[in-house]
Amino acid sequence: MSIATQNPMRFLATLLLAIAAIAEERTEHFDTDPGWDGLNNRSTIEMRPVVQDFGYTAYSDTPSLGGTIGGTITPDGHPAYYAKPLAPMTLDTPMSASGNITVKKGGGNILLGFFNAKTVNEWRTPNTLVFRVNGRGETFHVHTEFTSSKWRATAGVIGRYDQAADRMHPIEIPGGEIYRWTIDYDPNGNDGSGAFTATFNGVESVVKITPELRADGATFDRFGLMTVVKHADGGGAFYLDSLEINGEKIDLSKDPQWEAVGNKANFMSVETRPRFNYGHSTTNFAGGAKPGEFGGLFFRGDCRYPHTLSYYGAKTDALSLAKPLAASGKIVFKRGVSDSTTLFGFFHSEHSVRVNDSQKHALPSDFIGFAIEGPSAQGFYAYPNYRVHGDGSNSGYPENLPRIYPDGTPHDWKLVYEPGANGGGKVSFTLDNSAPSILEIPADHCATGAAFNRFGFVSPWIDGNGQVVYLDDVTYTVKQ
Numbered sequence: 001m002s003i004a005t006q007n008p009m010r011f012l013a014t015l016l017l018a019i020a021a022i023a024e025e026r027t028e029h030f031d032t033d034p035g036w037d038g039l040n041n042r043s044t045i046e047m048r049p050v051v052q053d054f055g056y057t058a059y060s061d062t063p064s065l066g067g068t069i070g071g072t073i074t075p076d077g078h079p080a081y082y083a084k085p086l087a088p089m090t091l092d093t094p095m096s097a098s099g100n101i102t103v104k105k106g107g108g109n110i111l112l113g114f115f116n117a118k119t120v121n122e123w124r125t126p127n128t129l130v131f132r133v134n135g136r137g138e139t140f141h142v143h144t145e146f147t148s149s150k151w152r153a154t155a156g157v158i159g160r161y162d163q164a165a166d167r168m169h170p171i172e173i174p175g176g177e178i179y180r181w182t183i184d185y186d187p188n189g190n191d192g193s194g195a196f197t198a199t200f201n202g203v204e205s206v207v208k209i210t211p212e213l214r215a216d217g218a219t220f221d222r223f224g225l226m227t228v229v230k231h232a233d234g235g236g237a238f239y240l241d242s243l244e245i246n247g248e249k250i251d252l253s254k255d256p257q258w259e260a261v262g263n264k265a266n267f268m269s270v271e272t273r274p275r276f277n278y279g280h281s282t283t284n285f286a287g288g289a290k291p292g293e294f295g296g297l298f299f300r301g302d303c304r305y306p307h308t309l310s311y312y313g314a315k316t317d318a319l320s321l322a323k324p325l326a327a328s329g330k331i332v333f334k335r336g337v338s339d340s341t342t343l344f345g346f347f348h349s350e351h352s353v354r355v356n357d358s359q360k361h362a363l364p365s366d367f368i369g370f371a372i373e374g375p376s377a378q379g380f381y382a383y384p385n386y387r388v389h390g391d392g393s394n395s396g397y398p399e400n401l402p403r404i405y406p407d408g409t410p411h412d413w414k415l416v417y418e419p420g421a422n423g424g425g426k427v428s429f430t431l432d433n434s435a436p437s438i439l440e441i442p443a444d445h446c447a448t449g450a451a452f453n454r455f456g457f458v459s460p461w462i463d464g465n466g467q468v469v470y471l472d473d474v475t476y477t478v479k480q
Contacts, residue, residue: 024479025326028314030292030472033280036456039353040310043276047268048232050074054225054263055082056255059239066253069243070102071263073110074235075228077271077335077466079120080262083224084245089114091194091209091218095129095185099243105175108236109134109228111145113183114220117259122337122406123230124153124376127218129185129196132228135236141170144198144205148216151336151379151405156198156205171203224258230337230465232269273466274299276310278457281470286332287410288472294456295332295470298342301353301459303364308463309353313456317479319346321388321425321446325368325417327455329474331382336406337465338376343385344471345369345415346452351389353458362462363387366450368417370429372404372467380404384415384429384439392445398438402431406467423447 028034054071069082089095095114111123113130124147132143142158159168173179179201189195194209223245225238243250250256270277278296286293294312302308319325325346345368352364368386382404387393404411411432419425423443428436455476 023324023477025475026314026478027473027475029288029290030280030294031290032292034314036280036294036312036314037349037454038279038312040307041276041279041312041457043274043307043310045272045275045307047270047275048272050076050078050232050265050267050269051235052080052227052263052265055260056252056258066251067255068239068241068252069225070237070239072235072237073108073225073227075109075230075233076269077229077231078262078269079227079229080265081120081222081224081226082258082260082263083115083117083222083226084250084256084258086221086223086246089220091214092187094187095220095246096183097223097243097245098180098182100178100241101133101181102178102239103133103135103140103175104237105138106236107135107137107234108238110238111226111228112240113223115222115226116219117222120226120229122335123228124151124338125229126151127220129183129218129220131181131183131198131200133238135175136172138175139172140175142173142200143170144196144207146196146207146209146213148213149218150216150403152213152216153376154207154210154213156207158200158203158205173201222259231271231273271297271466274301274308274463279312283470285334285408285410286330286470286472288330293470293472295468297466297468298457299459299466300341300464301461302463303354303356303358303461306355309355309459311347311349311353311454311456311458313347313454313458314476314478316346316453316455316477319452319477319480321368321417321441321450322419323480324419325477325480326415327474327476328412328414330410330472331413332408332410332470333372333380333404333406333467334408334470335468336372336380337467340465340467341371341373341460342467342469343367343369343371343458343460344456347454347458348451349454351451359462361387361391361393362460363393364458364461365389366452367458368427368450368452370413370415372469380406382413382429382431383437384427386427386439386441386450388445388448388450390448392442392448394439400435400437402434402437404431419446
């Protein structure tokens with residue numbers, strides 16, 4: 001007689017214990033610090049000095065024209081600008097501006113043009129139609145950029161065409177001299193999608209607005225000088241005069257009293273790359289029921305140097321691709337700089353942060369989870385990815401890519417890995433109510449295998465810029 005017939009309750013208890021032994025999940029709400037394991041997640045890399053000292057000044061390289069707009073401008077994660085307030089304009093509105101610029105020899109980079117004061121949070125900066133001027137010592141480069149309200153960008157360059165390479169190269173423009181520039185936006189250009197035409201020292205760049213970007217829309221309510229809002233970097237000196245904005249000549253014989261935000265400051269910046277600063281937090285950005293979550297400022301790492309590799313994660317039993325894995329929770333994306341990535345999922349506390357000289361893979365070894373990143377032309381996606389204990393990893397993007405915006409909106413997410421009958425497997429990621437984004441994992445990759453013993457954030461292996469991300473109310477596999 002079977003145990004099920006002899007003692008049904010004992011059989012049920014045995015069955016439940018067997019199921020528990022097969023798989024176990026844990027839920028964390030972060031109302032208190034869970035004491036997760038961390039590596040370099042509260043980095044002590046030296047902070048960089050930032051000096052912002054720009055606005056109106058009586059100084060000018062052309063004294064007969066009166067004063068100038070400009071001064072010392074330093075890239076940093078904290079926004080700073082000096083700009084003329086304007087009535088709101090959209091991509092249905094013609095826009096124009098012109099003037100002179102002097103870029104002093106040295107470093108630094110700035111944005112010059114039309115933008116929206118409410119969305120100055122990162123670079124690429126949404127709702128911008130601008131020049132980007134990059135100091136390069138004795139010379140500088142000039143690029144042209146449009147970024148829509150959805151963080152999707154298109155760009156051009158003041159450059160020369162290289163016929164052999166079939167590409168444009170930025171012109172090396174000598175610093176310390178006065179140059180004329182113009183900006184013109186035609187809403188009817190490019191067959192009605194819009195076109196942004198810029199000239200610098202007589203060289204023209206035309207940025208065509210695609211129908212998709214036109215549909216995204218953009219709103220502009222300022223014109224002026226703005227920092228490139230990414231991370232602390234070397235500053236430079238830039239000066240404008242002979243300004244005309246939408247047909248209005250700007251009188252610089254006196255202070256025009258433009259709006260000033262963060263333009264007079266001197267501090268050590270926590271936004272120093274790659275000064276990781278993430279872990280448990282008493283904040284409540286991700287939409288949890290109570291304060292308490294985890295996340296913060298996360299950079300791409302660099303596997304060549306131990307201090308630029310980082311993680312923060314819960315300890316788990318030894319996990320693998322041989323059995324299912326699952327995780328879910330809430331997430332909020334608060335800030336995303338171009339050329340940045342956040343990785344989150346299952347990883348290994350040694351293999352995934354192994355110091356090595358290879359720059360072949362951006363994904364760390366022994367990882368399965370999801371990434372927040374994307375090309376500038378498309379903004380940001382949240383999508384599944386993986387790498388086994390070797391070179392095997394996903395390449396490119398899967399279908400059904402959900403977009404995620406660095407606008408502070410909380411989202412629900414779910415990650416599921418399932419081994420397949422053919423020796424392969426698949427990993428799926430769902431954001432809110434979007435269709436699952438699914439990656440098939442080939443059988444040879446699963447045969448190579450991967451080992452996981454942590455769940456949380458882990459840094460990529462090729463360096464880049466930063467994001468601010470928080471998560472809460474996570475449930476995840478701890479035992480298979």
